[in-house]
Amino acid sequence: MAKTGWDEFEIGAMLRTFDGKIDDIAGTIQENRAYSQNSSFSASVSDWRIEKPIFSKDFCIDCQFCWIYCPDISIISRDKKMIGIDMDHCKGCGICVEVCPTNPKSLLMFPEQADEEAELAKWPAKQAKEK
Amino acid sequence: MSEIKKIKNLKEFSTSADRFEGANLLCPGCAHSIIVREVLNATNDDLILSASTGCLEVCTAVYPYTSWDASWIHIGFENGSTAVAGAESMYKALKTKGRLKQPDRNPKFVSFAGDGASYDIGFQWISGCMERGHNMMHVVLDNEVYANTGGQRSSSTPIGSSTTTAPAGRVSYGEQKNKKDMVAIMAAHGIPYSAQVAPNKWKDMVKKIQHGMEVEGPVFINAISPCTTEWKFDPKDTMHITDLATDSLVFPLYEIIDGHELNITYRPKDIVPVEEYMAAQGRFKHLFKDEYKYLIKEWQERVDAKWAYLNRREEARV
Ligand SMILES: Cc1ncc(C[n+]2csc(CCOP(=O)(O)OP(=O)(O)O)c2C)c(N)n1
Ligand code: SF4
Ligand code: SF4
Ligand code: SF4
Ligand SMILES: [Mg+2]
Numbered sequence: 001m002a003k004t005g006w007d008e009f010e011i012g013a014m015l016r017t018f019d020g021k022i023d024d025i026a027g028t029i030q031e032n033r034a035y036s037q038n039s040s041f042s043a044s045v046s047d048w049r050i051e052k053p054i055f056s057k058d059f060c061i062d063c064q065f066c067w068i069y070c071p072d073i074s075i076i077s078r079d080k081k082m083i084g085i086d087m088d089h090c091k092g093c094g095i096c097v098e099v100c101p102t103n104p105k106s107l108l109m110f111p112e113q114a115d116e117e118a119e120l121a122k123w124p125a126k127q128a129k130e131k
Numbered sequence: 132m133s134e135i136k137k138i139k140n141l142k143e144f145s146t147s148a149d150r151f152e153g154a155n156l157l158c159p160g161c162a163h164s165i166i167v168r169e170v171l172n173a174t175n176d177d178l179i180l181s182a183s184t185g186c187l188e189v190c191t192a193v194y195p196y197t198s199w200d201a202s203w204i205h206i207g208f209e210n211g212s213t214a215v216a217g218a219e220s221m222y223k224a225l226k227t228k229g230r231l232k233q234p235d236r237n238p239k240f241v242s243f244a245g246d247g248a249s250y251d252i253g254f255q256w257i258s259g260c261m262e263r264g265h266n267m268m269h270v271v272l273d274n275e276v277y278a279n280t281g282g283q284r285s286s287s288t289p290i291g292s293s294t295t296t297a298p299a300g301r302v303s304y305g306e307q308k309n310k311k312d313m314v315a316i317m318a319a320h321g322i323p324y325s326a327q328v329a330p331n332k333w334k335d336m337v338k339k340i341q342h343g344m345e346v347e348g349p350v351f352i353n354a355i356s357p358c359t360t361e362w363k364f365d366p367k368d369t370m371h372i373t374d375l376a377t378d379s380l381v382f383p384l385y386e387i388i389d390g391h392e393l394n395i396t397y398r399p400k401d402i403v404p405v406e407e408y409m410a411a412q413g414r415f416k417h418l419f420k421d422e423y424k425y426l427i428k429e430w431q432e433r434v435d436a437k438w439a440y441l442n443r444r445e446e447a448r449v
Contacts, residue, residue: 017197028148038195045153063141064141064145067141070165071160071161071164073153079146080142095366
């Protein structure tokens with residue numbers, strides 16, 4: 001469906017968050033919601049990023065620190081597992097990397113143009129504890 | 132609906148379906164949204180929300196977008212609290228008259244506002260809401276500055292902070308006045324619950340928000356919200372700065388019940404010197420010059436004195 005331009009809505013028109021009705025929003029995960037074009041969920045801020053996080057699940061302990069402290073609802077956790085990053089909404093702040101407690105970290109920042117597969121293939125190894 | 136959401140641990144919390152959306156225009160690393168997410172995710176009940184003018188409002192309601200999956204209203208800078216109070220009064224009236232279509236739903240009424248909108252410009256409105264006893268919660272996103280308009284000082288700005296209207300320079304070390312104790316002022320209204328929260332201590336936050344939502348009557352919450360832009364630190368360090376704030380006791384976490392009974396809810400194992408908190412932020416950089424170092428010492432003394440006071444209050448149960 002073609003998007004209506006910001007200056008094409010009828011004056012006084014009601015803009016809704018969802019297409020159709022959701023009775024229990026808190027009980028409906030994002031992929032089951034029909035967001036309208038007027039929810040910022042339908043927009044993207046990916047062009048804000050200079051750096052991006054990459055997630056390596058090998059060492060992840062599903063602590064969910066990244067989920068709770070991500071300001072941009074960009075850590076996708078389902079059934080208590082961290083499963084990936086929402087790259088449309090991630091602004092590349094790097095908080096998730098800072099709070100990730102594993103050794104090596106399960107999230108690291110890379111330049112926006114970095115190749116995910118290549119970076120995952122040479123993920124750093126466990127670091128010896130500095131004393 | 133309407134029973135308290137069970138959140139035993141972070142894994143369980145992470146099954147929440149957020150009602151606050153990304154691609155809002157808050158800065159990368161902004162703590163406002165971390166706080167909002169923790170508050171909204173503390174309940175599964177319907178939400179009736181407002182935001183006063185400020186970063187949160189401006190960045191989450193950019194025509195033709197909304198970042199809110201809940202009823203949300205914005206009117207002006209000063210009156211987000213009264214907007215929610217009005218909705219709450221209407222809800223009560225319709226309930227009494229038996230005119231609610233779904234009377235078993237139990238919506239929560241929450242207004243969000245910055246420190247400028249709460250400590251200064253919306254002060255009288257919030258005071259009215261607290262005094263009239265509305266069943267609502269007012270949450271301050273306290274970044275200690277008017278961030279949205281470029282960093283002017285508010286009555287929440289702490290001594291020595293450099294702001295655009297109280298800049299540090301040749302003749303001044305920046306803000307000269309001490310931060311206003313808003314929690315004490317709100318508690319003095321005799322409201323059932325007021326508290327300070329911080330987003331790093333999410334469990335403490337959730338407990339307080341859930342208590343505040345259950346309690347009958349007005350609730351005041353002051354949340355520290357480190358601002359990467361105005362406090363001048365790297366966006367990745369938002370949680371680190373919050374840790375320094377709570378662990379240096381610059382921002383102690385406590386609650387006040389019925390206007391008098393004070394409980395400290397977080398006691399850091401290792402108390403961090405205030406100097407460390409200040410050194411991590413550009414807004415205090417100038418205080419590390421020899422001529423201003425006495426101010427850092429005075430800060431530490433103020434923080435120690437406040438902590439001793441809170442402890443005495445807790446012990447005395449008055
Ligand atoms: C009555 C009125 N005065 C001034 C303004 C301009 N103004 C808009 S946002 C803002 C700053 C908001 O500061 P704060 O409440 O601390 O929120 P923050 O942006 O820091 O989150 C100001 C001064 C306004 N919109 N209305
Ligand atoms: S970089 Fe920031 S916005 Fe992106 S996923 Fe990590 S915490 Fe979220
Ligand atoms: S913070 Fe790290 S270990 Fe924890 S869930 Fe996120 S990626 Fe996994
Ligand atoms: S200026 Fe500060 S409070 Fe405003 S959006 Fe940016 S980080 Fe958040
Ligand atoms: Mg502010």
